[in-house]
Amino acid sequence: MTDVLRRGRASLAFGFLVQGVAFALLVTRIPAIQDRYGVSDALLPAFLAAVPILAGVGSVSTERLVKRVPPSRLLRWSQPVVLLALLGVGAGERMVELAVALAAFGLAVGMLDASMNMLGVSLQRSYGRSIMLSFHAAYSLGGIVGASLAWAGAHWDLALWVSYLPVVAVLLPAVLVGSRWYVDDRGPAAAAEQKEGEGQVLVFRWLWPLCLVMTVAYIGDSTVSNWSAKYLQDVLGSSEQLATVPYNVYMVTTLLGRAIGDFGVRRFGAVAVVRGGALVAAGGFAVVAGAPGAWVGMLGFTLLGLGLCVLVPQTFAAAGRLFPGASDAAVARLNVFNYVGFLIGSPLVGALGDLWSYRGAMLVPMVLVLVTLVYARSFAPQPDRYGGGHERPRTADVGRGSNGL
Numbered sequence: 499m500t501d502v503l504r505r506g507r508a509s510l511a512f513g514f515l516v517q518g519v520a521f522a523l524l525v526t527r528i529p530a531i532q533d534r535y536g537v538s539d540a541l542l543p544a545f546l547a548a549v550p551i552l553a554g555v556g557s558v559s560t561e562r563l564v565k566r567v568p569p570s571r572l573l574r575w576s577q578p579v580v581l582l583a584l585l586g587v588g589a590g591e592r593m594v595e596l597a598v599a600l601a602a603f604g605l606a607v608g609m610l611d612a613s614m615n616m617l618g619v620s621l622q623r624s625y626g627r628s629i630m631l632s633f634h635a636a637y638s639l640g641g642i643v644g645a646s647l648a649w650a651g652a653h654w655d656l657a658l659w660v661s662y663l664p665v666v667a668v669l670l671p672a673v674l675v676g677s678r679w680y681v682d683d684r685g686p687a688a689a690a691e692q693k694e695g696e697g698q699v700l701v702f703r704w705l706w707p708l709c710l711v712m713t714v715a716y717i718g719d720s721t722v723s724n725w726s727a728k729y730l731q732d733v734l735g736s737s738e739q740l741a742t743v744p745y746n747v748y749m750v751t752t753l754l755g756r757a758i759g760d761f762g763v764r765r766f767g768a769v770a771v772v773r774g775g776a777l778v779a780a781g782g783f784a785v786v787a788g789a790p791g792a793w794v795g796m797l798g799f800t801l802l803g804l805g806l807c808v809l810v811p812q813t814f815a816a817a818g819r820l821f822p823g824a825s826d827a828a829v830a831r832l833n834v835f836n837y838v839g840f841l842i843g844s845p846l847v848g849a850l851g852d853l854w855s856y857r858g859a860m861l862v863p864m865v866l867v868l869v870t871l872v873y874a875r876s877f878a879p880q881p882d883r884y885g886g887g888h889e890r891p892r893t894a895d896v897g898r899g900s901n902g903l
């Protein structure tokens with residue numbers, strides 16, 4: 499393995515970590531942002547929904563831009579925009595300034611998420627073994643760091659810009675320096691797989707199973723991030739302090755699962771790891787739904803972290819294997835369903851909780867995650883992964899209306 503690839507892997511992992519920090523700093527300070535700008539409870543959902551919607555636009559734009567600009571260059575310049583937009587959220591005073599900052603954040607995040615995972619897929623191809631989970635482990639670590647910094651800012655009652663400025667001042671030059679070592683496809687494994695997929699065009703019907711898995715994974719993730727504290731306090735009767743623990747436990751177990759996940763993929767294969775993750779996640783939701791008390795509920799959230807953590811990285815990796823000649827386009831298209839799941843998950847559980855019960859609402863993401871088992875063969879490395887003699891789609895298969903979503 500060349501030093502170029504090693505440096506590329508380290509710099510990309512750092513990029514994932516920085517993104518985790520930035521995103522956590524934004525989402526964990528939403529109450530403070532709401533207070534600073536005087537955003538009403540009625541208007542807040544519109545602001546929150548705008549970010550993933552614009553991120554989806556940024557991801558689709560990236561699919562088109564990578565035809566002319568390498569993903570490494572898009573990542574190099576989108577990450578500073580995300581950090582500066584975060585600072586803008588903390589430094590503004592009027593609602594229009596918040597809207598502009600969040601719009602910039604959303605568009606840049608979509609481009610950043612897509613280009614980061616494009617580089618992760620290409621580096622995994624160059625390495626010839628599973629390394630994708632390690633990048634997402636770095637993102638989880640960044641999320642823990644960002645949430646801890648946000649807690650410190652809230653604890654000391656610091657103004658948002660005071661909390662954000664030192665972080666941006668440190669991370670902005672660091673990512674600009676680190677971006678010098680980003681690499682696109684390198685090595686014989688990458689060249690062989692790209693040659694195999696020469697002339698390939700993205701066919702959405704072949705990508706659809708992975709899009710569905712991506713959506714249900716983020717429905718599960720957003721359920722934990724948005725409802726774990728309320729569920730523990732209101733349904734399981736925990737204290738306010740204890741109600742803050744499940745999300746932290748979820749983040750830590752997500753980090754641990756991703757840190758060792760690549761070894762599991764190398765040992766047992768992607769299909770087995772994805773099936774196991776789906777079953778563990780479904781079990782976690784079942785434990786949460788039936789928990790008699792707060793501590794059993796936290797056990798359920800722990801299982802959720804260990805189960806859900808493998809699904810998203812392996813979905814991106816599977817898209818790269820399925821479309822070796824169009825992996826960048828496949829990753830960008832797939833990334834849109836990250837935001838679809840995020841938009842669906844929280845309102846779905848909230849509506850079901852109000853109409854039915856929050857215990858019953860937890861069973862819905864459980865059933866959705868089990869859908870992953872139906873499509874687990876989509877994660878197999880063999881060309882004939884769908885059964886019935888189907889082969890990997892090629893140019894001849896895509897001349898009939900297969901370009902759009």
